[in-house]
Amino acid sequence: MAVIASAQPLGKTVRDIDPSADADTLNDPMWLFTLDVTLAGQPPFQVTLRHQVPLAKVTSIVPSVKLAVAVDPARPNEEVAVDWDRSPIS
Numbered sequence: 001m002a003v004i005a006s007a008q009p010l011g012k013t014v015r016d017i018d019p020s021a022d023a024d025t026l027n028d029p030m031w032l033f034t035l036d037v038t039l040a041g042q043p044p045f046q047v048t049l050r051h052q053v054p055l056a057k058v059t060s061i062v063p064s065v066k067l068a069v070a071v072d073p074a075r076p077n078e079e080v081a082v083d084w085d086r087s088p089i090s
Contacts, residue, residue: 002038003064004061004066005036005063006033006063007031007032008031010030013026014028015027025054028055029052029053030050030053031052032050033050033082035048035080037069037080039071057087068082068088069082
């Protein structure tokens, strides 16, 4: 689980970054996040990442909101992805 420490839109969409991405995501905006990540059995850590936000979730992106994340345990500070389907926001 992660908590949004800060978030700001980058003024770009997925289309700007990767025009060959899934057509359903091309208009999703890109945001810059700082997340406080907590994993079971490990001390919390902070990560900054650029991530797409589904259009339907944009209005829910504010500090202190919890997000479900997937983390590569071998590189937790480098490989974090938000799981929008499992995140407890509407």
